[in-house]
Amino acid sequence: MRRHLNLLSNEPAETLLYTPEPARTAHIMTESFIIDARWIIPVVPARTCLLDHAIVVRAGRIESIQPSQGARADNPDLTAVNLPTHTVIPGLINAHGHAAMTLLRGYADDRELMDWLENHIWPAEARHVSPAFSYDGTTLAVAEMIRTGTTFAVDSYWFPDETAKAYADNHFRAQVCMPLIQFPNAWAKTEDEHLQKAAELHEQYRNHSLVRTAIAPHAPYTVTDDGFIKAKEQSLQYNVPIHLHLHETRGECEDALKDSGKRPFKRIDELGLMDHHLQTVHMTQLTENEIATLASSGAHVVHCPESNLKLASGFCPVGGLLDAGVNVCVGTDSAASNNNLDMIEELRTAALLAKGTALDPTTVDAHTALELATINGARMLGMADEIGSLEPGKAADLVAIDMAAINFQPMHDPVSQVVYASSGHQVSDVWISGKRLLDEGQFTQLDEVALRQRVQAWLERMQA
């Protein structure tokens, strides 16, 4: 929601405990190994589950997927990771969030939206958000995402230079969205200054192996027509996506109709933004005509089911969008309105809610739910050749879930078990670009003790 209307204070918050760890991820493309797994769900080809197969990874990329028998003999130079009771899936793609707001998890719940924002979230942000807040909060989110099987985050927040650094320092993939908003704040004072800073950060990360950028005009009600037009120009200039909160609530549509005579969707379309570069988030209010326009334009929809439920924003018509051919992805939104970043939980909620609202239990089946959180995300990012499925040539972004737990018995169907029966907390191992970030539930790179100390310091400061 209107989370970006928060830093109305112009005073820079003082820096607190801002001691980023040195990057430990220098050798990211040299990872080679074999994973020998009981089950593999590659997502592409669709509706497939492989039994007793091996994934051969060389230099961080999937070289082949072949039956386990013979795989080690064929690759005598590689060490093997045995996952005898596990299912391996592609790393999950969290298509919308505000990672640093994880520091505000549980800070204020169960409130009317404007009460929540005006009396709780925005004042807290005005007091505390700083470069260090963005860096530490993003690192906290990265830790939770690694722990629960996510390998890519789409993120919009203040001080995107710091959030980008947090992702890069932790060897985590991200699309860092450069905020654009007409109100002055601690990051920038005018729309033009936002765009200037965005351009600088685009330049800085344009060749980064893990972190990409996008331009993120916040929402129709917080960005001018001029801002949207310039955002579109910048998007074309840098060939980067536009990420936009759109039609999150009925009130947003009604207010715009009253003030301008048109729904926000129509305004965005008329401004020329409705194409495959556009990532629209929430979309709980959609007419049949708007769905058809989305489909023909190639614009993407990010569905955030738990945030939409928790804030009582409305229901995104996921089944209807998919039937129309729209590319639908899934995101958690921030931990302040969710309140976790567990994408396995989120994709299950997406599947269940799609059935319930469509009054059709065949809507968004288990395979489709997994696609929403993997290959569809990759398509939205323009990275379908790189991530989102387990295919030879793609990056080795891998997640293993240990199905030995009692809640997975009996194993009638591994795909059903992952989508409907599991929790992100049952993820055992995570690799990004072949680098193992989680090993049997333990972080291999991230300094959890230091992170906890920083988070605890933020808590004490916010409670003071």
Add this chain to the structure above:
Amino acid sequence: MRRHLNLLSNEPAETLLYTPEPARTAHIMTESFIIDARWIIPVVPARTCLLDHAIVVRAGRIESIQPSQGARADNPDLTAVNLPTHTVIPGLINAHGHAAMTLLRGYADDRELMDWLENHIWPAEARHVSPAFSYDGTTLAVAEMIRTGTTFAVDSYWFPDETAKAYADNHFRAQVCMPLIQFPNAWAKTEDEHLQKAAELHEQYRNHSLVRTAIAPHAPYTVTDDGFIKAKEQSLQYNVPIHLHLHETRGECEDALKDSGKRPFKRIDELGLMDHHLQTVHMTQLTENEIATLASSGAHVVHCPESNLKLASGFCPVGGLLDAGVNVCVGTDSAASNNNLDMIEELRTAALLAKGTALDPTTVDAHTALELATINGARMLGMADEIGSLEPGKAADLVAIDMAAINFQPMHDPVSQVVYASSGHQVSDVWISGKRLLDEGQFTQLDEVALRQRVQAWLERMQA
């Protein structure tokens, strides 16, 4: 849904691997200890979270809850369980399920209801359900429920003598519902035979410390008026509840209206069943008048949000029911339509869905969500003096969640973290009547290896 229309075969299924373990829970009332916890959410008194308090347990009952400081000195004879990073909540009450169907978890998903039942679930049950299936499936469910923080299950299934034995053998609390259905099946041939067998089992368990019984006419469309009247008589005779699927789908109401001129709710009311003994399950179709009748009658509603979503049954108006003063509880339904028995996940889904459908984010706040799954369940069971909250004199049914995990940071609000941020898989310890059944995530009583072997044998048989 119509899960009980399944055993139309009259042939008794052969017994498979039916080797119940000897009961290991003889000394259930001799447990005395102190729990020293960082946070305690007692549920009663309402909206309370205690910091650094101790729970003194003697002979399986809560003797006192007092500040940690001094608690050990006051009770030098007791050993202490240190839970320095944990939140302790009352054991969760799963108010509706078919535990043995856990053996059918993931057996058939994402199908139209009648396709699912007629072509998958019922044929599988007709082939496989037996006393051993009921015992082993219930034991599997008990294992998952202990692992994820549930201490009481309301259960309806075939061979309730076997399910009751499975609960008792594993020192787990249950309301075992005696099925009543007009169609002949492997358990009984006529309504009268169902009632006769129910009476026998009532007698067997009437003084059991953990297992209680209820009479469960399946649904309005599977039980005759005569069956309902006799069920009510038996309910009064034994002073036990009536547990009934009611208004699960719109189709159920429309069919009844067409066939009989009245909605099922009206028929049940006219038959004299609508009082505080009645536990109505699902209730996705309710008029304002029906809600008022529920409230004035004292009948209870069990909300099964994930099953209702997965089967696309409709939405129970939880906020409206609570506003009217109806006692609302939460259940998972069976793992064949959920597909897990994680009550922490279920109560979060209940809270989120209530907000979303009411279009009001203040509906079912975190404290209320926890009440639905604890004290409200105890009220429905007529056990509000015994379980459902952490109060002196009540049984020590306790669940600890380790909040040290990264997804609980920062700890702004422990109640919010339990309801909105956690998973049942983060439960560390479980006690029922003071007996520790889960110790740092490990079963203390249940023979997990033997259970897995039995479940694997069932899987192989079902896949043959």
